[in-house]
Amino acid sequence: MSTTLAPVPVAPAEPPAPRVGTPLRERLAPYAYIAPFFVLFAVFGLFPFLFTFYVALFDWNPIGDQTFIGLDNFTRMLDDPRFWNATRNTVSIWFLSTVPQLFIALLLAHLLNHARLRAALFFRMSVLVPYVTSVAATAIVFAQLFDRDFGLLNWLLGLVGVDPVDFVGSTWGSHVVIAAMVTWRWFGYTTLLYLASLQAVPRDVYESAAIDGAGGWQRFRHITVPALRPVIIFTVITSTIGGLQIFTEPLLVSPGSSLTCGSVRQCQTLTLMLYEQGFGRYEFGYGSAIGVALFLMVVFVAAVNYLLSSRIKADR
Amino acid sequence: MKLRAIVAAVLLVTAACSPGSGEGGGGDGKSFEFWSFSGINQKAAVEEYKKKRPEVEVKLTEVGNAQETAQSLTTALAGGKVPDLVLIQGDDLPKFVEQPQNFVDLKTLGADEIKGDYLDWVMAQSVAKDGQILGIPTDVGGMAMAYRTDLFAAAGLPTDRESVGKLWPDWNAFIETGKRYTEKTGQPFVDNAATSVFYQAVNQGSQKYYDDKRELVYSTNPQVKSAFDLGIKAAQAGITAKLASFAEGWSAGMAQGRFAVVAAPSWMLNAIRSNAPDTAGKWDLATVPGKSGNWGGSYLAIPKRAKNPKAAWEYIRTMQSPQGQLEHFVKSGALPTTPSVYQDPQLTARSEPFFSGAPIGTIYTQSLLGLKPFYIGPDSTTIGTEFLNAITNVEENGGNAATAWDDAVRNIKTAIGK
Secondary structure, three states: OOOOOOOOOOOOOOOOOOOOOOOOHHHHHHHHHHHHHHHHHHHHHHHHHHHHHHHOOEOOOOOOOEOOOOHHHHHHHHHHHHHHHHHHHHHHHHHHHHHHHHHHHHHHHHHHHOOOOOHHHHHHHHHHHHHHOOOOHHHHHHHOOOOOOHHHHHHHHHOOOOOOOOOOOHHHHHHHHHHHHHHHHHHHHHHHHHHHOOOOOOOHHHHHHHHHOOHHHHHHHHHHHHHHHHHHHHHHHHHHHHOOOHHHHHHHHHHHOOOOOOOOOOOOHHHHHHHHHHHHOOHHHHHHHHHHHHHHHHHHHHHHHHHHHHHHHHHH | HHHHHHHHHHHHHHHHHHOOOOOOOOOOOEEEEEEEEEOOOHHHHHHHHHHHOOOOOOEEEEEEEHHHHHHHHHHHHHHHOOOEEEEEEOOHHHHHHHHHHHEOOOHHHHHHHHHHHOOOHHHOOOEOOOEEEEEEEEEEOOOOEEEHHHHHHHOOOOOHHHHHHHOOOOHHHHHHHHHHHHHHHHOOOEEEOHHHHHHHHHHHOOOOOOOOOEEEEEEEEEEHHHHHHHHHHHHOOOOEEEEEEEEHHHHHHOOOOOEEEOOOOOOOOHHHHHHHHHHHHOEEEEEEOOOOOOOEEEEOOOEEEOOOOHHHHHHHHHOOOOOHHHHHHHHHHOOOHHHHHHOOHHHHHOOOOHHOOHHHHHHHHHHHHHHOOOOOOOOOOHHHHHHHHHHHHHHOOOOOOOOHHHHHHHHHHHOOOO
């Protein structure tokens, strides 16, 4: 957010190389200092992660029998139309939320970086307000805005003579509602990331471009966007990983049938289906298999992103 | 090598966590832990018990709503610390009845002596395949239709509960009444087709999704098909407000009089009171089409690894006796499951001013007496949800009514694999 760096600590004198005679306790001490994080991570991160792979190979009833069935959960999943429906929904919602979000953030960051902006700090901070608002609160407000019978949006449409639209009931409509929530929640955070790295661009570059006759749009295209390229790649990766795991918004948007996100699963995402199978039907094995599939998708997308970004770096 | 060590460690931990390790008992017998739902004021019943048995300490935890309580119980049974006594909602019960080894067989504590006190079909739902009794019923829903007398009068329909009940001896007559109402007023008649019509009608049969041998018959049982067809018919009649039960729009619609009728088991009365406080005195209760029906109800069970099963059983014996359930009804309106008190003046005399003085004790208990026991299995909830979704799809999203049944059956096959 700001360019001022914390003062660089004075490097301590080079520690003497541990000799054979150093007591064991002293040699283990550093490990003890970093242990809290790794212990907690092992218990709450690594163990559940690995355990998911293990459970995915079972027909696993948490309070009943647990039978090893090999890859049956995965073959079932590949034949399950609900899985492919959830995959389509997830990708669609991810696309609808990420693309506008990054564009809005890019433009906003450019504007907020303007030299003559008054009350800059106020505007810069206020874009972060949606980010600190609870997802549940956002979801409830958006569900009401888009409500079929009493929603503000349908009231406005009614004023110009358009029949009420059942946003949450339709496939595209529910995706738009959820994408709007995600965009609303994250655009401010992304804006600040962009703004932070924009501030590293020397102001004289903009000034000299202006003297050379470059307009606002040209400065945006030829200075702002290239300068932000690394952080744009970073935000694409993080929002993709986040977007593939979207859960709370689809869970809350359709209160009549929350686990399926509507009567024909029109906005059920992969994580929501995982939750439905695991905690709605207590099929932990099948739920875990979906979790493994989701993990592989995230790894795949991250790998593609990595290849793309290293190519871009090589080009520069 | 390292990875292999990690995996080995994981497997060891897994083995250590597997359920069923350890037996129950060993508590002090003077206290017990009790998990219940929030929002049903279980505290009042516990206070009552403390007056009767001051030497016993009850540690009550309101875990969350009914579903969250069942989820927490599942987690606890799978390897955590279990309560001594837990309240389970009827919808969640079959999953636990399928795995009776997780619970104390209440017959060992004397359930055989009292099981005759309760409605047989309610009791039957908590009996496992091998005859083990898992739970004692605490309350049932019963069934009635709540309707708005002012809206009925405006539509030229009768308003007193006797005549309204006569308007709809069966569900077809109910749909016809709805058409009359909607023609006259231009307003929807009932909140939705899926819950208020299909869900009620399907519970009035002698068999539902399983037959008496506990085999799945959801796709071949003519009773299910005809209930489904009624739901589709109601959805297409243009008489529904297309508001899914318990959704936000539903609560708002109730307050604004967007529909005139809603299926109302006894516990729904509190929901109507809190959703639409300004409509006090404008509601009344009539019999449900088909006369009898039930929606909801809960059970008290004791997990196998409970530390104080005896103290928990004492609580069940005292509070869920016919007299105990009658006292609880007088205080809270929760309908007893013990038919011996259904003629008690304390029950029949109770009238509700919010619902135009309707005698709820009589209306609801009468709806229970004609019911027959049918088996509710582990997949009943999933099957029901798919049927509900299929009807809602026709009602709200303009889905194809002609293929709705086949679509629903196919979705159920996908979901439960049989």
